[in-house]
Amino acid sequence: MDKLTLHEDPRSGHCYKIRLTAALLGLPLERRMYDIMRGDTRKPEFLQTVNANGRIPVLQIGKRFLPESNAACWYLAEGSKLILSDRFERADMLRWMFFEQYNHEPNVATLRFWLLFVGEGNLSKFQRDQIPAKRAGGEAALAMMNDHLAQHDWLVGGKVSLADIALYPYTHVCEAGGFRLRDYPAVCGWLKRIEKLKGYVPMD
Amino acid sequence: MDKLTLHEDPRSGHCYKIRLTAALLGLPLERRMYDIMRGDTRKPEFLQTVNANGRIPVLQIGKRFLPESNAACWYLAEGSKLILSDRFERADMLRWMFFEQYNHEPNVATLRFWLLFVGEGNLSKFQRDQIPAKRAGGEAALAMMNDHLAQHDWLVGGKVSLADIALYPYTHVCEAGGFRLRDYPAVCGWLKRIEKLKGYVPMD
Structure with missing residues (x-):
């Protein structure tokens, strides 16, 4: 799997959701911190590169960016028992x-x-x-x-x-x-x- | 596949979403109508049998009930080209x-x-x-x-x-x-x- 980086604010439950999924699956995850209260995710560089929606979390997979916490959890869990088989x-x-x-x-x-x-x-x-x-x-x-x-x-x-x-x-x-x-x-x-x-x- | 019944109000775009998915896939869908403006989906029978959340649409698959329009579309589209393979x-x-x-x-x-x-x-x-x-x-x-x-x-x-x-x-x-x-x-x-x-x- 490509290198995984979580763009996150640790106070956010949505960010924690991805970190918990990765931990349960034993997947290594680099963490890059932002302060949403200071508007870090509304800056032009973030909007252009990481997420046009101006929100965290975003899961970076190699050079690709995946917003929405539940979509990121789905990506991580594909092929594991956390996605039910029926x-x-x-x-x-x-x-x-x-x-x-x-x-x-x-x-x-x-x-x-x-x-x-x-x-x-x-x-x-x-x-x-x-x-x-x-x-x-x-x-x-x-x-x-x-x-x-x-x-x-x-x-x-x-x-x-x-x-x-x-x-x-x-x-x-x-x-x-x-x-x-x-x-x-x-x-x-x-x-x-x-x-x-x-x-x-x-x-x- | 078990018989498919859509519990719906035709004015709802969420209900239409499921009907459109089924149509694009050529799947037959029976329709059962409710009037959300009259509170049809807040009645005890609906809450007990169809959806405890009191909302439509609900996709009925045989005797099982699946609320949330996007989850219902996912169920219908499994194995089809509407779910991307990458x-x-x-x-x-x-x-x-x-x-x-x-x-x-x-x-x-x-x-x-x-x-x-x-x-x-x-x-x-x-x-x-x-x-x-x-x-x-x-x-x-x-x-x-x-x-x-x-x-x-x-x-x-x-x-x-x-x-x-x-x-x-x-x-x-x-x-x-x-x-x-x-x-x-x-x-x-x-x-x-x-x-x-x-x-x-x-x-x-």
Whole structure:
């Protein structure tokens, strides 16, 4: 495989998601750090070379650049057990990964970013006005995971897959966004199962 | 393959995305209609049987249910040319599909839904306050596609793939959300290329 470089901000759960996937697979990954709070990823050089969308993470594979954390995890995990072999289960795994991007991250991760890194007192009125909807959306996403995990050890197919890796990072630090993990006991059990996986690395 | 049934509201671009994928692949698809404006997908029977997330589309495969439009397209397209065979290109295809869910749909599709189906006069103040940010986000997503398509006929790998199918539905009707397609000439050329594909079906 070509040399792998992760363009990242270590505070981002999306970046950690790729680092965790690589660690579980035993793949070496160089790390190049950016500070999103200082606008490092909006600079012309970054936009022209790394990602026109101005976002991290980006997985660099040799001289090619792959944005979007879940796409990067997919690239790393091809041919491994983290991508399920059954056709329906593989699509169902992608289902949870799209759910993560649409229902989970914009609520659970955004509230953590606003409250932990921006700071409640620094939020604009526009941001503050969105907090109740994001709180409700995040609680609905966590409740849906909890209901499913009350019946299953893993999100899909009875074993760990990219679906679990995609949803772990922002779920395990959701309390920084004002969510209460104790309200989701099946989620708590699943977090512990992930943390016992061989090769697991914690977030920085 | 097991019998395929699409649980859908024909006004939804996400539902059309699955119907278009099936049509391009020549796969028969039964259609079961719901009216999302009447809350059909929030009823207990739907939540218990079809999708606990209360959303359509859901692709039913025999007795199994698969939510999330992009996951359903992936299921249908496995083993076909719509999923690119090169490892990097396949991941890059997923990159555009995640971009669609995170950057494109919440802006471009939501404004169409609010302006065309809810009606501007019926929007809440909370919704109206979000319009400028969604307008800017949608324009940024369309501009990013346009910049890329000014250099490439298709989003990935020089041929049509699920990346194009995922982004076509809400892009081709974006004017209903107040976006101007003439501002994105390379996007317009790409829309025409998709509409000439063998098996193409229009949105209802």
